[in-house]
Amino acid sequence: MNLHELTIKKAHTLLKEKEISSRELTRAVLDRIDAVEEKVGAYISVAGETAMAQAKAADKAISKGNMLPLTGIPMAIKDLMCTKGLRTTCASRILENFVPPYDATVVKKLKTQGAVIVGKANMDEFAMGSSNEHSAIKLTHNPWDLTRIPGGSSGGSAAAVAADMCIGSLGSDTGGSIRQPASHCGVVGMKPTYGRVSRFGLVAFASSLDQIGPLTKDVTDCAMVMNVISGYDSADSTSVPEDVPNYTSFLEDDLRGMVIGIPKQYSSAKGLDPDVSEAVKNAVEKIQGLGAGCVEVSLPHTEHAVAAYYVIAPSEASSNLARYDGVKYGYRDKNKKSLMEMYKSTRSRGFGPEVQRRIILGTYSLSAGYYDAYYGKASQVRTLIIEDFKKAFESCDVILSPVAPTPAFKIGEMVDDPLTMYLSDIFTLSANLAGIPGISVPCGFSSKGLPIGLQIMAKHFDEGKLIKVAYNFEQSTDFHRKKPDL
């Protein structure tokens, strides 16, 4: 038995039955990282020593009978969630040496469970990207084909799960940044409802869109992590005081009465790869075969989601990233004599090209004379996208679609063509604009052997339905059991 290949559920059971210790499990994961990190490049920091200490503490807690679902489980954290005493870089030069004096709420929740934090996962700088190529620290490779991107921006978190370099991980999703890399790496990834999971201690990209969620080896693990990270937090004024159900209670084999919606606009989406189209079509048939009803729904404003998103997200980013001024933390160009020169030089040297491009785009969209035409207009289109979903969910419980229009593309293929890269977010962005939850679950492989994900979306706070449909589909297939050959 290779311990690093375990799921959270199986590892939990073995730990509970004292078949294995968290020290053995954590050691196995760290050894696995040592063996494949050079090929995959999933981690910015590996915290071997503290991880072993946490594992030791977990073993002690287990021996005393104080065991919680994530006690002793080695987890990876995307490097934009603050970890007290452990460098948090956001994959940016500007935060390269930032050591947070506090834990993000989600990290605190994992630690309270007795989870083991093995390291901080690579990502696109400030979560801006769909390929991890915008990391200023390193490149992450797709474990299924090392010449390809893992997806982004939570590419390190997805690759680490796919390559068994952790047992589960956390990512964040602003326009598809959990679901798209999950799809490209053949793992399960969920973006919860906006406000379901606290954003306190998450480095902000676009505050009305960002949401933290799990990336895991299967749907059961997704439900287990959701149980831990969800819930109201007084430290995040946008977290919602809504009761959190026990998500594992949705892991039941019954889709009768469930109605799935298929957006009629999506099958004709431009650039949809035939392998992706086929895999999603088969998944829809499979889910119908499991007893779910099926209706066609209409999301007429979806085609405008990319344009609206690439005004709204950069606008919010330009405001959020104003805080990096070289004064209180982060990089500072110390050679500049005046304050203004220091600001400008610090920011220009500290931020990479994609971040600067988005700050300029956002500042432009918000500037006098352009606000109404860009930010104002995009915010109105956002309302129409939300209304589309509301109407669609009157006739169905969940909506099914592809996650990404193509399987993972080659490293370097789109790096100088931002618009084409942005357009690949077409199926995922609308969930962020509407604040609804979405999950990516493995639904097949392309002719080249690359994983393909199925996206399932639901109404606000209906994560339970996502888990139920995803679980039933997963249990009737074996895509999630396949491992990349590394």
Next chain:
Amino acid sequence: MKITKQEVLHVANLARLDVDKVLIDKFAGQIGTILEYVDTLESVDTLGVTPTSHAIFLTNAFREDIEKQSFDCDSALSNAPEKEDGNFIVPKVINS
């Protein structure tokens, strides 16, 4: 050209960025292409549509004003690029 080099420089200055001379041309082209694409929004009829800035219905989040332990000075300054006597050091702001 949807956005000129001068406009990019102006906006960069507003955002306190000193964009590399080599990057300006590239940025103007790329941002122009993105803005042209964004202009497709003009075809959407939004007359009378209320704009959305936040997808979840939440009003102001109030809490009791309770005194709580916060960071001590050392922790707050622990990442400061330059510090002295419990203060952040910045370049001179007022020129005499």
